[in-house]
Every structure is written in C-alpha cells, then in structure tokens.
Amino acid sequence: MxxxxxxxxxxxxxxxxxxxxxxxxxxxxxxxxxxxxxxxxxxxxxxxxxxxxxxxxxxxxxxxxxxxxxxxxxxxxxxxxxxxxxxxxxxxxxxxxxxxxxxxxxxLGPKVERVKIECCDQFEISAHYLPAGDRSSSAPAILCISTEGETATTLLGRLLPVVMHRGMSVLVVAYDDLSDTERSQLDMFLSCCVDYLSARSDVDAARIGVYGDGLSAALATDLAAFDSRVSAAVCDGGLWNWTRMQASVDWLTGAADVSDDQVLSARRLRLLRQLRCPVLVVAGGRGIVSAAEAMKLLGDGAGAPIDLQLAIPRMITIDGEEVENFLTADDRIFGWLEHKLVLKSLSNHC
Incomplete structure (x- = not known):
C-alpha cells in the first residue's frame, strides 16, 4: 500500500x-x-x-x-x-x-484565462477558461459549475489533469457566485455562458456540454432543458426538481404512502423528457442524487428514446466521513463527454 x-x-x-x-x-x-x-x-x-x-x-x-x-x-x-x-x-x-x-x-500553453461573463448588463461573474490544445480549429467546450463551497479555481485544478489532452475547452464558474441569483435568472445567466462559448472562434458552437458538480447537478439539468444548444449534460436528470415536486404533492394531498409506482415513474419521465441531449447522471456519495433514485430513473428511461447513462462514484468511509475517489469518477465523466462531443464527431467525419 x-x-x-x-x-x-x-x-x-x-x-x-x-x-x-x-x-x-x-x-x-x-x-x-x-x-x-x-x-x-x-x-x-x-x-x-x-x-x-x-x-x-x-x-x-x-x-x-x-x-x-x-x-x-x-x-x-x-x-x-x-x-x-x-x-x-x-x-x-x-x-x-x-x-x-x-x-x-x-x-506554457494553453494559458488559463480569467474572463468576465455578462448577462443583460445586469450581472457579471468571473470565470476560468482553458482552451483546447489546438487553436487552429474549433473544439467542443464544457461549461463546468463547481459545487457549493468550492471555488472555480479549485474545480479547475481538479479537472485540468483530466481534460488537458481530451481535445475539449472548459469554462469554469463557481456555484457560490451564482447562489444569490434568483432561480428564475439562473438559467438566463448560464445561457449567457453558452453565448460566450458560442461566440469564441476556438469553440464549436454545435458541441457544447455542461457539467454540474455536486449541488450544481440540478443547475446543469435546468440549463439543458432551457437551452437547446447544450449537446450533452452531466447532471441530476431532473431528480432534484422531481423530489421537491413529489414532496409538495404529498404535502398537499396527504397521500405520501399511497402514490402509485406508475404515477411516480411517469412524473420522473416527464421531467427527463425535457432534456433533448445525451445525459449522464452522477449518483451517490456527496452528490444530490441517491443511487436508488437514479436506478429508478434509469429504469423509467429504458423504454423511451433517451440517451441516459448512470455513474456511481466509489466512496470510502474513514473516520465516519465519506471520501470520494474523484479520480475514477472524473475519468468516467469526462471520458463520457469526450465520447459524446469529440470522438463521435470525429467518427462522423470519417
């Protein structure tokens, strides 16, 4: 050892x-x-x-x-x-x-850039942008949103060894910089991040993905449903919104124990259908999606024309706390994004 x-x-x-x-x-x-x-x-x-x-x-x-x-x-x-x-x-x-x-x-190169993203002249936020290694042609780009309590710098430091040689650019923003924004404005702001990427000459506007880490998985889902330009999403598959909706229904009806499985399945699937791109749901551990709920979602989507996959990171318990094997998790996540946005595009041009 x-x-x-x-x-x-x-x-x-x-x-x-x-x-x-x-x-x-x-x-x-x-x-x-x-x-x-x-x-x-x-x-x-x-x-x-x-x-x-x-x-x-x-x-x-x-x-x-x-x-x-x-x-x-x-x-x-x-x-x-x-x-x-x-x-x-x-x-x-x-x-x-x-x-x-x-x-x-x-x-060295490529250089990590500090950029400002503006939304409707009302809101501005700092972000990190790492271009793909080859600037001679447009490449896929991933909008990455950190989890609560982690800075954009921290997330970029973790992801740089994973994305450096995958032919993808990344734009990293921090969840905490967005937390004071009204829920109704979040989708608009994140869509402005997509605007920024689409306007760059080194980005292929038809191959933009989103990755929400931890709590930001729900934000990634909302963006993918809101903005049709998102071509792949690592998110919660709508399960956070579904859980809140189900809790409200149970509270209003007082029928928490009598919900029909088929009704629950239909509700989950209805939210999932709002996503018009390939989806990878990261479940378990310190994320917001339980493995059990993610498995139900996977089953719900099995009979529908939805490109849905599931990733469950390895968690190790030590001193009463869970530590995630982030290395294997990140390789799985960005390997999936590479397959959806880089390798598939290359095969289509062969």
Missing part, C-alpha cells in the same frame, strides 16, 4: 493518477497504520516535489515534461485537500498551492 500511495516523482501523470486512485480505494487500510493527518502531509509533499521537478525542467529547458509535472502536482494536492476535509487551515494551504500551480501554466 505504501508504495502504491507514494508514486515515483517523475512527471508521469498516468502513474501518479493510478497510484492516487489505488490509494483512495484502500484508504481505510492505509489509515490503520498512518493517520489521515499524516497522509495529508505526505500527499502535499508529493505535490511539492512535482512542482520542484517542473521548475527544474523549466530551468534546464525540458519544456515538454513541465506540463506533466504540474498536472501530477495538481492531482497530489487534490488528494491532500480531500483528505483534509474539515481542517480549514490545511484546506487553505493546499488550495493556495493549487492556485500557484495554475498560475504557472501561464508560462
């Missing part, structure tokens, strides 16, 4: 992510001999070592290796941040390191 959790610091992103995923899958065993606090220190040190290796490679002119070094550092820092959980000082320390690494990418 110790060897799996302590990969060689050599700028090999594949082995770093494999080692991190193996460590998280065996986290309970790992913490029987070494405390979780100590693991936070160890993975922070791994990230620091990768940063140092990248800086050394820049000084020596080995520019091809530098990006891999920094992507490895981001992966290690995210493991440390997840393990820190409620330790605000440690989370702040690691988050600062993630921000510093992202700034380093400005020395």
């Amino acid at each position: 110790d060897g799996a959790a302590w990969p060689q610091v050599r700028g090999d992103l594949s082995s770093t992510r494999w080692g991190a995923a193996a460590f998280l899958n065996n986290l309970e065993t790992a913490c029987t001999t070494i405390s979780r606090t100590e693991w936070v220190v160890r993975w922070t040190n791994i990230g620091d070592a990768h940063c140092l290796l990248g800086d050394t490679n820049i000084e020596e002119g080995y520019f091809d290796e530098v990006a891999e070094d920094w992507l490895c550092a981001l992966t290690a820092f995210e493991v440390a941040r997840r393990l820190a959980c409620e330790d605000a000082s440690k989370i702040g320390e690691v988050s600062a390191k993630i921000d510093a690494v992202l700034k380093k990418f400005g020395k």
Whole structure:
C-alpha cells in the first residue's frame, strides 16, 4: 500500500493518477497504520516535489515534461485537500498551492484565462477558461459549475489533469457566485455562458456540454432543458426538481404512502423528457442524487428514446466521513463527454 500511495516523482501523470486512485480505494487500510493527518502531509509533499521537478525542467529547458509535472502536482494536492476535509487551515494551504500551480501554466500553453461573463448588463461573474490544445480549429467546450463551497479555481485544478489532452475547452464558474441569483435568472445567466462559448472562434458552437458538480447537478439539468444548444449534460436528470415536486404533492394531498409506482415513474419521465441531449447522471456519495433514485430513473428511461447513462462514484468511509475517489469518477465523466462531443464527431467525419 505504501508504495502504491507514494508514486515515483517523475512527471508521469498516468502513474501518479493510478497510484492516487489505488490509494483512495484502500484508504481505510492505509489509515490503520498512518493517520489521515499524516497522509495529508505526505500527499502535499508529493505535490511539492512535482512542482520542484517542473521548475527544474523549466530551468534546464525540458519544456515538454513541465506540463506533466504540474498536472501530477495538481492531482497530489487534490488528494491532500480531500483528505483534509474539515481542517480549514490545511484546506487553505493546499488550495493556495493549487492556485500557484495554475498560475504557472501561464508560462506554457494553453494559458488559463480569467474572463468576465455578462448577462443583460445586469450581472457579471468571473470565470476560468482553458482552451483546447489546438487553436487552429474549433473544439467542443464544457461549461463546468463547481459545487457549493468550492471555488472555480479549485474545480479547475481538479479537472485540468483530466481534460488537458481530451481535445475539449472548459469554462469554469463557481456555484457560490451564482447562489444569490434568483432561480428564475439562473438559467438566463448560464445561457449567457453558452453565448460566450458560442461566440469564441476556438469553440464549436454545435458541441457544447455542461457539467454540474455536486449541488450544481440540478443547475446543469435546468440549463439543458432551457437551452437547446447544450449537446450533452452531466447532471441530476431532473431528480432534484422531481423530489421537491413529489414532496409538495404529498404535502398537499396527504397521500405520501399511497402514490402509485406508475404515477411516480411517469412524473420522473416527464421531467427527463425535457432534456433533448445525451445525459449522464452522477449518483451517490456527496452528490444530490441517491443511487436508488437514479436506478429508478434509469429504469423509467429504458423504454423511451433517451440517451441516459448512470455513474456511481466509489466512496470510502474513514473516520465516519465519506471520501470520494474523484479520480475514477472524473475519468468516467469526462471520458463520457469526450465520447459524446469529440470522438463521435470525429467518427462522423470519417
């Protein structure tokens, strides 16, 4: 276990992510001999070592290796941040390191851009934009919305190692920057984000997806239903709205225990049909969709012409808290987006 959790610091992103995923899958065993606090220190040190290796490679002119070094550092820092959980000082320390690494990418390419998104001259928000590697042609783009309490910088730091070589651009916004916006205006603002992407010459306006992390899965669903330009959605499939609607119906009728399964299925399916694009529902763990409800939704959609798939991240319980194996989850999510928006388009042109 110790060897799996302590990969060689050599700028090999594949082995770093494999080692991190193996460590998280065996986290309970790992913490029987070494405390979780100590693991936070160890993975922070791994990230620091990768940063140092990248800086050394820049000084020596080995520019091809530098990006891999920094992507490895981001992966290690995210493991440390997840393990820190409620330790605000440690989370702040690691988050600062993630921000510093992202700034380093400005020395290479593609450069992470800070952009402003405006909506009807009434609302403006800062976002991060990472263009696809090849700017000579338009590429798919993903609007990514962080979960509650996480900044756009934190989400970008986690996703950069996943999306860097997939031929997709990403625009990252923070849930907390949207939380004060009225529900009726949220769809309009997120649609303005789609406007921004569509207007960019390096984005293929016909291949724009949305990914809502955690609580933002419901926002991704609403956007996909509101804006027909969304070509793929990683979201909650309407289950958050369905749960609220069902609770209201039960309260009004006092019939919480007598709802017919076919009626419930029809209600779920009615909300799902509002989505006119391929859908991946992420369920379980720290998300807003339970695995049981997602399985029912999958069953409801089986007989309908709906491209619906389900992903259930691996969760590990330690010290009474659940830690998600974000590495395998993110690979699944962005592998699906790549298949829907990048690879399928390439095959259609062959």
